Amino acid sequence: xxxxxxxxxxxxxxxxxxxxxxxxxxxxxxxxxxxxxxxxxxxxxxxxxxxxxxxxxxxxxxxxxxxxxxxxxxxxxxxxxxxxxxxxxxxxxxxxxxxxxxxxxxxxxxxxxxxxxxxxxxxxxxxxxxxxxxxxxxxxxxxxxxxxxxxxxxxxxxxxxxxxxxxxxxxxxxxxxxxxxxxxxxxxxxxxxxxxxxxxxxxxxxxxxxxxxxxxxxxxxxxxxxxxxxxxxxxxxxxxxxxxxxxxxxxxxxxxxxxxxxxxxxxxxxxxxxxxxxxxxxxxxxxxxxxxxxxxxxxxxxxxxxxxxxxxxxxxxxxxxxxxxxxxxxxxxxxxxxxxxxxxxxxxxxxxxxxxxxxxxxxxxxxxxxxxxxxxxxxxxxxxxxxxxxxxxxxxxxxxxxxxxxxxxxxxxxxxxxxxxxxxxxxxxxxxxxxxxxxxxxxxxxxxxxxxxxxxxxxxxxxxxxxxxxxxxxxxxxxxxxxxxxxxxxxxxxxxxxxxxxxxxxxxxxxxxxxxxxxxxxxxxxxxxxxxxxxxxxxxxxxxxxxxxxxxxxxxxxxxxxxxxxxxxxxxxxxxxxxxxxxxxxxxxxxxxxxxxxxxx
Numbered sequence: 362x363x364x365x366x367x368x369x370x371x372x373x374x375x376x377x378x379x380x381x382x383x384x385x386x387x388x389x390x391x392x393x394x395x396x397x398x399x400x401x402x403x404x405x406x407x408x409x410x411x412x413x414x415x416x417x418x419x420x421x422x423x424x425x426x427x428x429x430x431x432x433x434x435x436x437x438x439x440x441x442x443x444x445x446x447x448x449x450x451x452x453x454x455x456x457x458x459x460x461x462x463x464x465x466x467x468x469x470x471x472x473x474x475x476x477x478x479x480x481x482x483x484x485x486x487x488x489x490x491x492x493x494x495x496x497x498x499x500x501x502x503x504x505x506x507x508x509x510x511x512x513x514x515x516x517x518x519x520x521x522x523x524x525x526x527x528x529x530x531x532x533x534x535x536x537x538x539x540x541x542x543x544x545x546x547x548x549x550x551x552x553x554x555x556x557x558x559x560x561x562x563x564x565x566x567x568x569x570x571x572x573x574x575x576x577x578x579x580x581x582x583x584x585x586x587x588x589x590x591x592x593x594x595x596x597x598x599x600x601x602x603x604x605x606x607x608x609x610x611x612x613x614x615x616x617x618x619x620x621x622x623x624x625x626x627x628x629x630x631x632x633x634x635x636x637x638x639x640x641x642x643x644x645x646x647x648x649x650x651x652x653x654x655x656x657x658x659x660x661x662x663x664x665x666x667x668x669x670x671x672x673x674x675x676x677x678x679x680x681x682x683x684x685x686x687x688x689x690x691x692x693x694x695x696x697x698x699x700x701x702x703x704x705x706x707x708x709x710x711x712x713x714x715x716x717x718x719x720x721x722x723x724x725x726x727x728x729x730x731x732x733x734x735x736x737x738x739x740x741x742x743x744x745x746x747x748x749x750x751x752x753x754x755x756x757x758x759x760x761x762x763x764x765x766x767x768x769x770x771x772x773x774x775x776x777x778x779x780x781x782x783x784x785x786x787x788x789x790x791x792x793x794x795x796x797x798x799x800x801x802x803x804x805x806x807x808x809x810x811x812x813x814x815x816x817x818x819x820x821x822x823x824x825x826x827x828x829x830x831x832x833x834x835x836x837x838x839x840x841x842x843x844x845x846x847x848x849x850x851x852x853x854x855x856x857x858x859x860x861x862x863x864x865x866x867x868x869x870x871x872x873x874x875x876x877x878x879x880x881x882x883x884x885x886x887x888x889x890x891x892x893x894x895x896x897x898x899x900x901x902x903x904x905x906x907x908x909x910x911x912x913x914x915x916x917x918x919x920x921x922x923x924x925x926x927x928x929x930x931x932x933x934x935x936x937x938x939x940x941x942x943x944x945x946x947x948x949x950x951x952x953x954x955x956x957x958x959x960x961x962x
Contacts, residue, residue, distance in 0.1 A: 432811020
């Protein structure tokens with residue numbers, strides 16, 4: 362039975378967040394709500410909004426928002442371009458979503474012009490626009506100032522706890538306790554971030570290291586989980602939530618609420634190590650708790666936040682402008698400063714380690730823990746026919762399926778896979794068996810999912826493209842096994858050159874051959890200890906290169922079988938169990954530093 366008090370608190374948090382979003386960015390709020398809907402429902406809602414907007418005078422913003430929601434970005438952009446420049450907030454907010462800040466007229470409200478400047482990384486400029494228009498005391502300005510303050514290299518969160526540092530405890534036989542600071546987690550989010558975290562925490566438990574994880578303020582209520590409890594227990598791992606009675610007004614307020622919750626956990630759990638995982642906001646919380654309690658903290662850097670933000674922009678011109686923005690410089694500097702301050706740094710591979718060393722993090726303090734695999738995957742033996750039956754996908758007998766299980770965002774390059782498939786289907790030189798049997802399956806959801814549906818229709822291959830959306834965690838592996846070849850067609854961007862994804866090594870563990878973009882991080886992922894690459898690498902963003910690899914593997918069953926076998930050998934080197942020793946050694950090192958009173962210069 363629902364807990365009325367908990368439900369009331371959670372609803373109030375949702376209302377607080379919704380009011381802030383409505384004030385700051387109503388168009389983005391609508392998009393975020395729509396992303397919680399199944400893909401087909403989202404598209405229908407978008408089409409309905411588009412239809413309504415086209416029938417009402419002066420409702421170009423509504424029509425464009427509907428088109429954007431339905432995945433027709435080109436139509437949304439055309440509607441904004443054709444509409445007369447106006448003070449309409451919705452029209453101009455949709456222009457921001459489309460990276461078309463050039464379509465926002467000078468007479469637009471200051472709040473919207475500031476949003477546009479902020480969206481392109483001009484943080485000081487956004488605040489100046491609000492101040493010059495007499496909105497210096499507004500809630501929007503306060504939030505912007507707070508976010509900018511967090512990005513100051515010398516910024517430290519305030520804590521209301523004045524108690525003395527907590528004495529270190531005697532650790533029996535390396536059985537350390539770690540308090541983790543996370544952005545999201547199972548069971549409410551099934552991203553690569555959440556799945557890697559859970560694999561690490563469960564594997565640490567098997568090695569005698571006890572973990573408790575604390576998630577950001579407001580999560581998971583803020584992502585629509587109104588019945589969320591204060592704590593979830595998943596496979597024996599405690600996930601604690603920061604759910605205050607009221608949501609902090611500014612980003613700094615919310616982080617301080619998390620610090621207060623963390624200090625309560627510290628008194629109860631008495632951890633030996635604090636472990637923050639990307640991004641800098643989690644690191645700021647760990648740093649504050651460490652400074653109050655004396656417990657050492659480590660920082661696990663899983664990505665380059667500023668590069669991910671650059672890649673989120675849809676247009677090349679916007680990405681170029683974003684790359685040279687104040688936000689990118691400030692974020693990179695803040696991430697680097699926090700990594701230098703931590704007692705130890707964990708990252709995913711050599712490419713990321715090189716970036717960190719270039720930012721001044723001593724190489725000797727960096728520990729590499731690549732993406733690993735659950736050992737149970739190595740023993741899975743399920744042929745494609747049985748897997749397809751298990752997931753219930755409607756495919757003709759003998760279909761040749763290429764695809765993957767992934768976040769569906771632009772830099773993953775799924776549109777390249779669709780274009781490669783269209784090329785093969787149109788090419789008279791394509792073997793008849795491949796032309797008749799080729800299907801593409803992309804499992805997952807994200808900002809680019811509606812775009813893929815539109816592209817499939819434009820290419821005339823809708824009947825060959827299957828997007829089942831998000832699937833439950835246990836079902837994801839069955840979808841991988843339902844494929845003949847797993848494709849990782851990432852685009853060539855700074856973020857994809859440095860950050861290693863989870864999906865290739867899991868596909869290898871399940872005995873599926875992999876085609877991946879030839880990028881440094883992906884090359885590192887598919888290269889074994891013997892220096893041999895165990896996947897087919899293709900030119901990033903080149904549909905013909907990908908089509909050629911698909912054609913080649915389709916025609917050579919022996920090559921597919923060899924790649925699958927080699928991939929499993931590589932995956933055995935990367936089990937989570939084998940990788941956990943690296944965390945144990947890191948925890949022992951930083952805990953010893955605390956116990957001996959050592960400090961870093």
